[in-house]
Amino acid sequence: MTADPVALARDLLRCPSVTPKEGGALAFLEKTLKAAGFSVHRMTFHEPGADDVENLYARIGTAAPHLMFAGHTDVVPPGDERAWAHPPFSGEVDGGELYGRGAVDMKGGIACALAAVLDHLAENGGKPKGSISFLITGDEEGIAVNGTPKLLQWAAERGEKFDHCILGEPSNVNALGDTIKIGRRGSLNGQLIVRGKQGHVAYPERADNPVRGLVTLVSALQAESLDNGSDLFPPSHLEFTSLDVGNKTVNLIPNEARARFNIRFNDHHTLDSLKALVEQRAAKAAGGKIKFAFQWAPSNAGVFAVKPGPFTDLVADAIAKATGREPELSTSGGTSDARFISQYCPVVEFGLVGQTMHAVNERVPVADLAALTAIYRTIIDRYFGS
Numbered sequence: 001m002t003a004d005p006v007a008l009a010r011d012l013l014r015c016p017s018v019t020p021k022e023g024g025a026l027a028f029l030e031k032t033l034k035a036a037g038f039s040v041h042r043m044t045f046h047e048p049g050a051d052d053v054e055n056l057y058a059r060i061g062t063a064a065p066h067l068m069f070a071g072h073t074d075v076v077p078p079g080d081e082r083a084w085a086h087p088p089f090s091g092e093v094d095g096g097e098l099y100g101r102g103a104v105d106m107k108g109g110i111a112c113a114l115a116a117v118l119d120h121l122a123e124n125g126g127k128p129k130g131s132i133s134f135l136i137t138g139d140e141e142g143i144a145v146n147g148t149p150k151l152l153q154w155a156a157e158r159g160e161k162f163d164h165c166i167l168g169e170p171s172n173v174n175a176l177g178d179t180i181k182i183g184r185r186g187s188l189n190g191q192l193i194v195r196g197k198q199g200h201v202a203y204p205e206r207a208d209n210p211v212r213g214l215v216t217l218v219s220a221l222q223a224e225s226l227d228n229g230s231d232l233f234p235p236s237h238l239e240f241t242s243l244d245v246g247n248k249t250v251n252l253i254p255n256e257a258r259a260r261f262n263i264r265f266n267d268h269h270t271l272d273s274l275k276a277l278v279e280q281r282a283a284k285a286a287g288g289k290i291k292f293a294f295q296w297a298p299s300n301a302g303v304f305a306v307k308p309g310p311f312t313d314l315v316a317d318a319i320a321k322a323t324g325r326e327p328e329l330s331t332s333g334g335t336s337d338a339r340f341i342s343q344y345c346p347v348v349e350f351g352l353v354g355q356t357m358h359a360v361n362e363r364v365p366v367a368d369l370a371a372l373t374a375i376y377r378t379i380i381d382r383y384f385g386s
Ligand SMILES: [Zn+2]
Pocket: 072, 105, 106, 140, 169, 170
């Protein structure tokens, strides 16, 4: 008997697991994976000021190579439930599509990985020639402090070693097979503060207007590009998002002016080298005449990428076999848990099509669930050489 990804996805969709609620989704995975011979750990993590979050780690096999499937069972709220064609936690199929919050982001992806793994095990004596694990968090759509980072750290402390990971986020833009995400730009937020001297607007010689200095530094930082892009990434980019003086008085020169900005950066930089570069350029433009300082927001969004090679070829070939498409290897888009996983092993993101994610009437074609299961199955079979 082969596993049915539509039935598995429907069972997951019926669990109302809006972050940080477990909603029965991890319990369902635990039961299903245990029945297939996995050893399953349910981990609840805590952090002052954040909600407790439940997570799951399950592994079968003890040998290398070790292939990990990662994902999250938590979902964003459904919004106005009356606007849905079918209740968001009912998992109904209509017109060849399965409806529900999380259908593509990403209970559908988890269901496909689960179905593919169960089928692989069933046809290979119940054991992989190596190890397969599921690393599933309930804290991806939230602030992500009690999820994947802590789960990975916990796994590392008990000696778990991963060789490759597939994160089943909805990576495709328009059609199943069009995009594999192999990395992401880094993201850094900062604030530039220029200090002057407050005074009457009619007597500027007695004051020092920081707006003048801020404009000079902002212009200088906008004038020069950070790099010209790399093999895997577009050019890094600094974008100012707000200029703030907060001065409500018409005849007052303020004593301070601020500019907020974000930088999306590629693999020419690290968080530290980038801060140094920006500070150095500002210092040059200030020429010792403008008093300024930077405040950098804490960031755990460094740049990462998997170099195209045997593993990305394996994934791309499996996609081509099932869909006839040649996927683009992309580094675009916002952050995901891949940034945490990349610190432990190479990770690619490949899942369903993202078009309806987080939207009313989130849904997935049943045909896509079958195709994604076939793709994952080919990847697993070839990864373990069976
Ligand atoms: Zn997601």
